[in-house]
Amino acid sequence: MKRENWKRQTFWSLPVYTGDVSGVCSALYELGGMVIMHDPSGCNSTYNTHDEIRWMDRESLIFLSGLKDIDAITGNDRKLIDDIIEAASVFRPKFIAIANSPVPWLIGTDFRSICSTVQQETGIPAFHVETNAMHDYTYGAGHAFLEMAKMLFEGQNISSGETSECYTDTVKMGRIRVNVLGVTPLDFTVRQQVQTLRDLLAANGFDVVSVWGIGDDLETLRQAASADVNLVVSSTGIYAAKYMKERFGIPYAAGVPAGAFREALLQALAEAAESGQDRIPYLEVLGHFHGSGQVSAIKRTYSSDETPTGQDTGETWEGNGIRTEDTERRAVCGEPVTMGSVAADRAIREQAEYDIICLTETQEGLITATDHCPQGEEEIRKILAGYSDVTADPMLEHACRKDAVFHELPHFAYSGRLYLNRIPALIR
Amino acid sequence: MYRVSTGEAQFPLPFPQRLEYNAPAHGTWNIVHISMLVPEAHSIYVCSDNCMRGVIMTAAEMGCQDRFSCVTLSETDVMVDNLETITIEGAANVIDHLEKHPPVVFLFLVCLHIFVSSDEEYILKKLRERYPDICFVRCYMDCVRQKTGPSPDMKLRGFEYEPIRVREKVSGRVNVLGCDVAYASDSELIAYLRGTGSDVRQLQDCRTYEEYQRLGEARLNICTYMNAQDGIAKLSQRMGCGYLYLPPAVDYEEIREEYRHLDEALRGNGKAKVQEAEAEHSGTAERPDVQAESREQWLSEQELLCDKALAHLKEKLGDISVAIDYTCHQRPLGIAKLFLTHGICVKRVYLDSVLEEEKPALEWLKEHAPGVELTATMRPQMIRMAFPEESMDNTILALGQKAAWFEQTGHFVNMIESGGLWGYEGIRQLCHLCEDALDHEKNMRDIIPRKGMGWPSLCDVPGGSGV
Missing domain, CATH: 3.40.50 (Rossmann fold)
Known part of the structure; x- marks a missing residue:
């Protein structure tokens, strides 16, 4: 074990963030699918208590597998498959997503095969989101959006060149098509904000193609590949944004149009659509004040490759x-x-x-x-x-x-x- | 299948165990609430993030964050040494940052500790060596074992008494333990015991660790809650004192039987095999309110009073039927039988399994009321969107938060774990609570999402302003 690493895992009075499994549930909540937490139930069943505000008004098809020790020990995956198929036959969800918890992760449960079997036997698309309850919601929700994008867009043959023409055309027409990525109540708890954001974008020359997480359904998300640019409003959206950049050449800008930062963000978003370069404008603004010059003069483009990261280097x-x-x-x-x-x-x-x-x-x-x-x-x-x-x-x-x-x-x-x-x- | 008539219901599992739905009714206690009853104790959970979230926020919402800490687990921890190092050093790091050492630390190990075969004895040995002034108690949040063995809360109801040291017995001392909801001083059980001269203590009365230790001075432990039976029986064995299980029965004959057992226990010579109950506790005839009565007369009078209360409730209900859930009372089928035998219409009972002690009530229902419906609370079909047409049913009275949720009614008895009701007075109180629920509609959406009924609830619930 790394020297005194336990200090980085100890919280004597502070809480931990919402976990990865809850993040998956939150991200996929409104898309008409069925989400299964492969878990014994008890710990992760508290998702709908502490990490979900929609449950009282609009429940979603989110269930626990109720994993038992004997089924884990004997590798009885068939029970999980049968249970999912039974529920799917009742609800006919648009997709089936399975999130993982510590014990199935530890024993190396083959979720790819489980999903393949479920999909074959139900005819409903099924995918696994690689969680194990040891990560936070940004990882879980982020990977849920990523897997959703893969489910929607695998097999679509839109080259980055075609996409580039698309956004060039729309930019010429004066309107920019944008997806909003990473919108869950975990970060956007006041739901009205989503409409405010739509209105704000519309008023500033953007057409919103899809909002990932709140408000839009699966069919709307399916249109996302036609966008010119992605607006990543929380880190839960960055995985899908990078995927769409790689697959379709859609650039992204990250930020929330909060207060005085709004203009800088909208400008960066438009510039990203035009240039195809990713932007993190809040870093540009903060960098500016750590250095010199005026905000309006900020022109530097950050790509994800150029931007220094703060990822864990193992340093204390x-x-x-x-x-x-x-x-x-x-x-x-x-x-x-x-x-x-x-x-x-x-x-x-x-x-x-x-x-x-x-x-x-x-x-x-x-x-x-x-x-x-x-x-x-x-x-x-x-x-x-x-x-x-x-x-x-x-x-x-x-x-x-x-x-x-x-x-x-x-x-x-x-x-x-x-x-x-x-x-x-x-x-x- | 998520609904079945009692006539066709299997014992003990009327429904298959498949995918599980979780209703947003959270008034019952979890392991955080239970452990917080031990004064000055500190809980440390060693667990992965997502599994930790619920217990952390439970502690925060009940205002006990200063008595709760956690150590998160990573993939690396699992691989390097079966979680022993992170558990020992993490717990030590927590303790080193506390303002003062607590007398007791409840160390919660989880499913992962079980599956990687952590050396639990080694973990505890090391911690005890490092902190000899602290009593470390091994506890579990091992949900993966809860369907094939005791649940984490059942185990904790034993562990929470482990720090109690055996003390010299005090004359007349009786503990009433097990139920999360404390019995009021005028409840029938407490009043009866006090009428016999007993000095009654409950865990909920203990404000300091020393008061908690004085529970070790009892000559008789009475357990009233099913999930605490094993733990309190073991405590009694260790203490060398008497033990009696007296659940909140709702059947007249069973209540009579409980009084017989209680008297025998207090006399020290009955089925309960009380080892050290004192001779002076034998004077039940001296109890003030039964002074002039024979035992039989008193019992009959009590039953008549219950009949009267039930008749009054029946009249008040009129055409309104009743739905009962298992979180409200540990005898939901018993209540169904009691109500039905007094002419009250019981529409359905919400439960996922039938307790052994409810088997006689189920048998009675099978024979006499086979049409009463049993409804699961965890089957996926119980999701509200599955039956949206059934909303806000004002023709039903719900007993319990889950029943209120599923029936979508504000007319419900807001109670968990039998609510401190016991004996004949308990039945009458239940009737009173039902009538009150009929008269006064509650804000179901504000009440049922709150956790741990009886504890402070420092949170906002969804539906508040702006959210």
Whole structure:
């Protein structure tokens, strides 16, 4: 075991984020499919309690397999297959997705074969989302969107050249077709925001082809390959965005049009559509204030290859660039795309430097080397101790310096239902 | 199959165990709530993220985050050494960051520990060596074993008493244990025991660790909750004191039988084999409210009072029928029988299995009311969208949160685990609660998503402003 790695896995007073299995359920919730958590039931059945706000009004076909020890020990996959087929015959879902939990992962359950058998015997598309309950929701929801994209688009022969012509045509016509990727209530808890976002895009020369996660059905998502550009509004959308870039040449821009950051994001989105280059405009804004110049002059294009990442290098927190000498330091803390956008908004309005403290797992290309990615409560507290002004979920307040100015921004994927009615709409 | 008539129902599993649906009714307690009853104890869960989320948020929503910690597991941990190092060092890291050492740490191991064959004895030995001032109790959140053995909550109901040290017995001391819902001082069981001169203690009364330790001074442990039987029987054996299982029966003859057992236990010479009950506890005839009565007269009077309450409820219900769920009371079929024998229409009972102690009630229903419906709560067909036409049924009274959810009614008895009701007074209280539920519609959507009835609920629930 890596030296003292347990410190990065210990939380004596802070919670963990919503997990990967719940992320899968959240991402696929509104698409008319059936999602199976292959799990004993008990632990992961709490998905609909703490990680899902839609259940009371609109249940989805999300079930647990109720895995028993004897079936795991004997490798009785047939029970899972039969149980899925029975339920599928009742509900006739549009697709079947299976998410995995620790025990089936440990024993190496062959989900590819299970899905293949289910698909053969039901005639319904079936796929596996590679979770094991050891990752956070950004990984789970992200891979759910990715697998959904593969299910929809495998076999479609749209070359990047054709797509390029498509978006060139539409750009010429003055309208840009856009998909919005990574929209789940885990990050977009106030549902009205989705409509606000649609209206905002429409008012600024964009036609929304599809919104992945809230509001649109499977048939609408099937049109996504015809878009000119993808708007990634949370890190849960980045996996599908990269897939669509690779498969169809559709570029993406990441960010949430929060406050003063809105113009920079919309500009970057349009530029990405035109140039075919990916953009992370909140990093550009934050980089600007860490350097010099005006926001309006930001032209640099970041591709995912160029953008330094904060992925786990195995270093402990001491090597993570902390600057304790600066007493007027500001940070936003949480999921990188949302909080990066919040930071960009603040930076523009206050003409000040902001750092991102990324607490979620999907980071690659979405943060810079100067941002922090602490793991475990000890690292989180030590990083936060370097900041005099922090914007984060209220559950993190007690981990900050006592003299720090704290701005609460409840995040459903972190504090769950605790501050549900205090979650603000970031898009107005 | 998700519905079956009692006439055709199989015992103990009326429904096949296939994919499972989870209704959004969460008033019952889970292992976090149960462990928090031990004063000053700290819980540490060693678990993967997604499995951890529910227990973490349970602790946070009940305002007990300062008594809960966790260590997450990664793929690497599983591969390197069967989870021993991460469990020991993670727990130690938690303890080292606490303001003070708790007297007890409940260390929760999970399915993965079982499947990689973690050396649990080694883990505990190392922690006990490092922190000799702390009593470490091994607990489990091992859901993968719950269908083939005791569930995690059943096991915890034994583990939660493990730190109690055997003490010198105190004259007249009786513990009433097992049920999550505390019995009120005027409940029939507590009042009866006090009438015999007993000094009654419940776990819920303990505010300090020392008060908790005083549970070890009892001469008799009474368990009232089915899932706690094994744990409290073991505690009693270890303490060398008497043990009695007195569930909240709703059958007159069974209640009589329970009183017979209780008297025998208090006398120390009956079926319950109470080892050290005292002679002075034999004076049940001296109980104030039965002073002038013979035992038989008192029991008959109580039964007549119950009949009267049930008749009043029947009249009040009129054409309204009743649906009962298993989370409301551990005897849902018993209540169905009680109601039916008093002319009250029972439409259906929500359950997924039938307890051994409910077998006689099921047999009675098979013979006398074979049309009463048993409905599963976990079968996929129970998803609301499967039967949207059945919404907001105001012609039904629900007993329990799950029944309220499935029937979509605000007229429900909001109760879990028999609600601290016991004996004849318990039946009358149940009738009163039913009438109150008829008179006063509750906000079902605000009540049932809240976890752990009886604990603070510091959360907002979906449907609030703006969400």
